[in-house]
Amino acid sequence: FRDLPLGALSPVLPHSAGFCVVRFTEERPVSYFDFRDEILQELQEERLGEARVARAEQLADKYDWDLHEPGLRLLLEKGQPLAALKLTPEEERTPLFKFTGGQVPLGELLDQFKNRNINAAADSSTLVQLAERFLLQPYIFAAAARHEELIDREALEAVRQQLREEVVLSQLRQRKVVASITIAPEAMRRYYDEQTQRFHRRDQIDVAEVLVETEEEALALRRQIEAGADIAALAQKRSKRRGAQARGGVFPMEKTSDLVPHILAAQPGELVGPVQVHDGFSVFEIIRRLPGERIPFAQVRRQIGDILRRAGERERFQAYIETLRQQYADRIQVDQKQLAAALPDDFLTAF
Structure with a gap:
């Protein structure tokens, strides 16, 4: 997507529900603060993934x-698309990888291919790369845990049983509920029109602020500003707020989180302070306030679809469970x- 020019049509791309083509029709500037949490989460997951890969490679050597x-020869001799391979029970138990204290059977790899809908045929190099991508980390981390005696056998079996139940429940939910849900465009538009505040960008507020050590310093600076001194110039010279010099003493509200309640209560042009904050005493003035705008429907269409789909899943799944209760x-x-042990006393006494 990053390299697709505006107005150009993409090649056919794989999608969770099939295939798609994409064309970007418009470019719009976005605020970093609207996507800050998503960016941080993505970076954290990327770093964690890199650390896992590096550690798995170390353990693979160990x-x-x-x-x-x-x-590998057995897989290549079959000569079929990966997810369509048919193996006998004995063939499924044939190791594809071996390591100290264990092995990875072919059946495990084929399960991964089927679950991920990987149907293409593959040469030996591709097969090995795919297999290690899907299987190295879980198997080698488990081997390390066993070797270091980090596993409580009873707790492990309890977790395995819980995972089995969760997988069965997830498959049941997918088959009986999720696959049957479709969200009409009219429903998404209606939700957008009804949720007038939910899809609204926050006000953009810029603040000129001087942050100093003591209240006496802050009072003296306030008197200078009231006498005509420029608050931004004073902030650039005197403020201890990180980045004040580089920013000319002016910050977006999000960069002064300890001041946000005071900023929201102030009016543009009003001199406020001294206000005690975490790092000292602050004197500030709102120099610009732009009202937030409604986010266009096209930008939140997918988010709305996810919201409505999850709500539909919950409703239908509860109805399905109720049907099962009546049937059985x-x-x-x-x-x-067990019920009394699982529920709080005040819940039971309410009935």
Whole structure:
């Protein structure tokens, strides 16, 4: 997407629901602060991913992770698209990788291909790369945990059982609920029109501020400003707020988080302070305030679709569970002791 010119049509691209083509019809400036949390999360996930890859490679060397050639030959001899391969139970148990204390069977790799809808045929190099991408980290981290005796066997079995139940529940939800939900464009537009405040950019507020150590200094600076001194010039020379000199003493409101409640209560042109904050005493003035605008529907269309889809999933899943309760009412037994242990006392006494 980053290299696609404005107005140009993209090639056919894979999509979670099939394939798509894309054309950018307009460029709009966006505020960094509107996407700051998403950017931070993406960077954190990227760093974490890099750390996992590096650690997995170290552990692979430590535990002699190695390709098992007979397993690779068996895959290549089949000569079918990966997700369509049919193996006997014995073939599924054939190792593809071996390492100290364990091995990775072919059946595990094929499950990964099917779950990820990987259907293309692959040469030996591609197969090995895909297999290590999907299987190296979980297997080698588990081997390291066993070797270091970090695993509580009973706790591990309890977690495995919980994961099995969650997988079954997730598959049931996908099959009976999620696959049947479609969100009409009219419903998305109606939600957008009704939620007038939800899809609205915050006001853009710029503040000239002087932050100093003591209240006496702040009072003296206020008197200078009231006598005609330029607050931005004073801030550039005197303020201890980080970045004040580079920014000319003027900050967007988001950069002065400890002042936000005071800023929101002030009027443009009003001199405020001294106000005690974390790093000292502040005197500030709002020099510009632009009212926030409604975010265009096209920019939040996908977000609205996700919101409505999740709401629809919850509603339909609850209805489906209620249907099951009625259908199997004669088979359902409630363990009152377990129920009492799981729920708070005030909840039980309310019924």
